[in-house]
Amino acid sequence: MTPQTTLDADLDEATRQALDADIEVLQQGARTWAHLTVGQRATLLRALRTSVAATAEDWANTAADSKGLDGRHPLRGEEWLSGPYSVLGALDAYVDTLAKLADGRFPLDGVAIGRAPGGRTRISAFPLNGLDRFLLSGFSGEVWLQPGITPNTARANAGLAQRTPDAPGGVGLVLGAGNITSIPVLDVLYELLAHNRVALLKVNPTQDALVPVYERALAPLITPGFLRIVRGGPAVGSYLTAHRDLVHVHITGSAATFDAIVWGQKPQATRRRRENRPLLKKPITAELGGVxxxxxxxxxxxxxxxxxxxxxxxxxxxxxxxxxxxxxxxxxxxxxxxxxxxxxxxxxxxxxxxxxxxxxxxxxxxxxxxxxxxxxxxxxxxxxxxxxxxxxxxxxxxxxxxxxxxxxxxxxxxxxxxxxxxxxxxxxxxxxxxxxxxxxxxxxxxxxxxxxxxxxxxxxxxxxxxxxxxxxxxxxxxxxxxxxxxxxxxxxxxxxxxxxxxxxxxxxxxxxxxxxxxxxxxxxxxxxxxxxxxxxxxxxxxxxRTGASVSAGLTRFRAHGGILLLLRTLLQALRA
Structure with a gap:
């Protein structure tokens, strides 16, 4: 019996049936997603933004508590910025892109495009609005495209799967990161919008405490069958990566975990590598870190x-x-x-x-x-x-x-x-x-x-x-x-x-x-x-010195607005 089969055998029948039921719901959700216009998807993301904003405080506090940062710890602000703040910013940016496409425009309309060394095209991707220019003055960001891609090609191809929204992408598996709480959510959003894939998200066991928060925050995706969230360890992951009805895997984790998914466990993995015969039979993308x-x-x-x-x-x-x-x-x-x-x-x-x-x-x-x-x-x-x-x-x-x-x-x-x-x-x-x-x-x-x-x-x-x-x-x-x-x-x-x-x-x-x-x-x-x-x-x-209060204030401002809140937050920032 191979290690893969052994891991599958560790799942009881009730767990398998529950996972299969989730995937069946998502298959129907994939068909529904393919019938939504780009404008309808933008409306859905606005509703999602509202639910994420409503859970922001619970999200940040649950994450901080799970990492052993007590209520007075000066670094609790990290969980505001790397959690709900990041997701709210992503939703705002995706809504803007979808709104342009819905109006018949290109995502890069109004975005400066130039040349970078080596025949590359340079997209001036940040800041794109007055608020970011003010709050994050002095910071800028560019995306460099691969050599040979011209500005005209870049402009024409921007939009990825949202240029053909009725092309079904199936159901993808997202193996969530265990360290930063926004990563699983951001990866799900990219599956939906870059690839037209609805998603089954398996959270890392380190994030189990966040699952109730995720379920509330992401309810606008869960209710229509565009997302399901499951818990579990290696046995659940093994069963899902091999599932015939999941068409793609995305993982944020370690190279060792990636290799185990793609090639299996030793000694079989060594032979599979030598024969170029991966255990995984579907495409996989990954973010795996480094030095x-x-x-x-x-x-x-x-x-x-x-x-x-x-x-x-x-x-x-x-x-x-x-x-x-x-x-x-x-x-x-x-x-x-x-x-x-x-x-x-x-x-x-x-x-x-x-x-x-x-x-x-x-x-x-x-x-x-x-x-x-x-x-x-x-x-x-x-x-x-x-x-x-x-x-x-x-x-x-x-x-x-x-x-x-x-x-x-x-x-x-x-x-x-x-x-x-x-x-x-x-x-x-x-x-x-x-x-x-x-x-x-x-x-x-x-x-x-x-x-x-x-x-x-x-x-x-x-x-x-x-x-x-x-x-x-x-x-x-x-x-x-x-x-x-x-x-x-x-x-x-x-x-x-x-x-x-x-x-x-x-x-x-x-x-x-x-x-x-x-x-x-x-x-x-x-x-x-x-x-x-x-x-x-x-x-x-x-x-x-004021990182916790400033990070919370910036997140609340992004979520709800309010000039007085912003001014109080900026005054706190000056005391850092």
Whole structure:
């Protein structure tokens, strides 16, 4: 008996019948979905927005409680931004796209389109409205399409399945992420809108507490049979991935889980790979994480710059206790930077000063122990590890293992200016596992001095999301940008995954998204050089004193509006 059959046998007959009944409802729902016009779908999403807004507080509080963040914990705001805030923003963006299509327009009408290096088309996908330009001033985002796709082709193809809404897509399976509560919902929305597929969502067991919230929030999709939500472990997942009536699988998780789904368990998996005979008989897309670099380009930084960017780096690693597929893991610095030791000192301080929190994700304590064994000289700071690798020290484990825990490494390369940047890009591409996201910090004077060499270096980075003076998580919560690995992965070598999600402009032929942010916060952002912003310390920083209240306030404002609420939230932001 194969392991696949063994897992199926673990399901009792009642569970199988319940799952089959859900799939039967969804098959009828798929036919209903195919009869909805684009305008009707936009109306449905507006109703969905109302129900999500009504559950936002319960959603954020349930998520925070499930991660061991008590009612006074300063990092509870993370669950507002990465949960209901992200979903509300996505719904607004999808409604705008569908409304354009319903009016006979293109999704890219009114969106700036230009050229990027290497024969690429560049879509200026953020900000697209005055509110975002105000609240997130200094931040912008672009989607770069694959080389050879012209602006005219991009404009004509935007809309994906909503260009042919009556073409049925069947029923897809979404294997939900266990770490960030918006991911399962965003993946369901992409199934519906990019592919015309209704969805069976199997939540990760870590998210079981959210299921009642999801059921209330997503009722407008559940009632007509466009969505069903089920719980369960590996046995349920195994049964569903093999189900003949599910036409597609999407997973957010680990490469090991992906391989088990596609190839089965060893030793059969080894033989299947050799014979190119996958166990999975249907298409699969995936977002699987990796080891993300944080490239620090040397320049002349003030003491305030160094302190701010050190807190920025600490945030990239410690948000959600490091249980993020996009958490920064390896800082790449110049050994010839005159301020290198000053930055290292500031980073140790910022990393140690961040609020303590539970290491809650299953398996993360063992990965922390693995990191401690890999690097016995690591600096232990509260509940986290900082590994500063000396020249000649083996960095393989740090650069090839996604610890998914509060473990941060620092490596050094020679050079300054363009020579360092080119070396750092090559190092990130060749030495770090995965291609999901890369972060880059550079002061405005240095960036200006590099000229076209800087943009060329960005084009050379083989990552699906790139953040310049920002964190790639900003791209994650920006719905009109795309989220996924750099193209080119295969079933046999999946890397950080296959395909993209989010992508509320419904663009075809995506290669990457590029986020740009301000190097300095307000009021230092008012200096003559660089991007201006009204944001002081962003609320997602783990060092923000008012991050919890600001994140809750921004979510409530997005949900319900209200100028007085916005003003109170902005005043809280100024106290960060």
């Amino acid at each position: 993300s670099p944080i490239i620090v380009v040397p320049g002349e930084w003030s003491d305030a710059d160094i302190a701010f960017q050190a807190e920025h780096v600490a945030t990239m690693r410690l948000q959600n206790c490091g249980h993020n597929c996009i958490a920064g893991q390896v800082v790449i610095m110049s050994s010839e930077w005159a301020q290198a030791e000053q930055f290292r000192t500031a980073l140790r301080r910022a990393y140690a000063a961040a609020p303590e929190r539970p290491i809650w994700y299953p398996g993360s304590p063992s990965r922390m122990q693995q990191a401690a064994e890999d690097y016995p000289d690591a600096l232990v700071l509260a509940d986290r590890l900082l590994v500063e690798l000396d020249e000649g020290q083996d960095a393989t484990a740090m650069q090839r293992t996604e610890y998914f825990a509060p473990v941060l490494g620092v490596v050094e390369l020679p050079g300054t200016g363009q020579s360092f940047l080119d070396a750092a890009v090559a190092h990130a591409n060749d030495e770090l596992q995965g291609t999901l996201g890369a972060n880059l910090l550079i002061d405005p004077v240095t960036e200006s001095s590099l000229g076209t060499g800087f943009e060329r270096a960005i084009a050379e980075l083989r990552y699906g999301s790139i953040a310049i003076n920002s964190w790639t998580a900003f791209g994650f919560i920006t719905p009109t940008l795309t989220w996924g690995a750099f193209p080119g992965n295969t079933l046999d070598d999946v890397g950080s995954g296959i395909g993209v999600v989010h992508n509320a402009l419904l663009l075809d032929g995506v290669e990457r998204s590029v986020v740009r942010g301000p190097f300095r916060p307000f009021p230092r952002s008012l200096s003559p050089s660089g991007r201006r912003t009204i944001l002081p310390k962003p609320p997602w920083f783990v060092s923000s």
